[in-house]
Amino acid sequence: SYILTQPPSVSLAPGQTARIACGGNKIGTKSVHWYQQKPGQAPVLVVYDDTDRPSGIPERFSGSNSGNTATLTISRVEAGDEADYYCQVWDRSSDPPYVFGTGTKVTVL
Amino acid sequence: QVQLQESGPGLLKPSETLSLTCTVSGVSASSGRYYWTWIRQPPGKGLEWIGYVYYGGSTNYNPSLKSRVTISLDTSKNQFSLKLNSVTAADTAVYYCATARMWSNSYYFDYWGQGILVTVSS
Numbered sequence: 120s121y122i123l124t125q126p127p128s129v130s131l132a133p134g135q136t137a138r139i140a141c142g143g144n145k146i147g148t149k150s151v152h153w154y155q156q157k158p159g160q161a162p163v164l165v166v167y168d169d170t171d172r173p174s175g176i177p178e179r180f181s182g183s184n185s186g187n188t189a190t191l192t193i194s195r196v197e198a199g200d201e202a203d204y205y206c207q208v209w210d211r212s213s214d215p216p217y218v219f220g221t222g223t224k225v226t227v228l
Numbered sequence: 229q230v231q232l233q234e235s236g237p238g239l240l241k242p243s244e245t246l247s248l249t250c251t252v253s254g255v256s257a258s259s260g261r262y263y264w265t266w267i268r269q270p271p272g273k274g275l276e277w278i279g280y281v282y283y284g285g286s287t288n289y290n291p292s293l294k295s296r297v298t299i300s301l302d303t304s305k306n307q308f309s310l311k312l313n314s315v316t317a318a319d320t321a322v323y324y325c326a327t328a329r330m331w332s333n334s335y336y337f338d339y340w341g342q343g344i345l346v347t348v349s350s
Contacts, residue, residue: 149334150331150332150333150334150336152334152336152337154275154337160342161324161340161341161342161343162275162324162337162340163340164336164337164338167331167336167338168331168332168334168336173338205274205275207275207336207337208334209334209335209336214291215277215290215291215292216288217265217277217328217335218277219274219275219276219277220274221274222274222275
């Protein structure tokens with residue numbers, strides 16, 4: 120099965136830029152989606168198809184994908200951005216085809 | 229606006245069958261736009277895709293659970309359901325129903341239920 124690896128945690132001060140990596144073999148050839156999950160809540164889609172944002176998601180959230188790493192960038196981090204973040208891909212040649220990353224806890228100091 | 233709501237027992241004993249229902253509102257469950265999906269998350273851990281049912285009745289399951297899981301669709305009630313047989317403590321998790329949507333030759337999950345905690349304990 121396809122494996123997506125994320126750093127366990129990222130800590131930063133308000134106003135800084137968070138960059139959350141998602142590593143996978145040739146992930147640049149796949150579409151990557153990102154979810155934000157706050158404690159006790161369901162995940163929320165924040166970026167889909169590498170770079171697109173659903174309506175209602177602030178422009179501070181952006182994504183990129185190339186080579187073996189996809190990245191979710193959160194600019195001007197706020198206290199309300201503190202959450203777990205998961206990347207996800209669909210890989211037709213993998214079983215299961217829907218794969219989530221290991222998750223990254225973003226802490227705003 | 230699509231809304232999803234999970235329901236079912238929150239406590240099971242080992243070897244019992246987990247049965248959950250997801251009630252859909254805002255869209256018809258017979259719509260071909262979505263794959264009706266179950267995802268779970270053990271306490272303190274990451275997300276695991278369980279499987280989906282599509283409006284024609286076709287299904288796809290995670291191979292790690294395939295021998296124990298059934299997902300079905302009831303369009304008359306606008307609901308879809310999850311059954312997981314022979315549960316153990318390892319099946320303790322928050323279970324989410326969600327919609328998988330195809331986009332640009334990929335799929336993502338755009339709507340989620342609030343989740344239901346199912347605990348397996350003797």
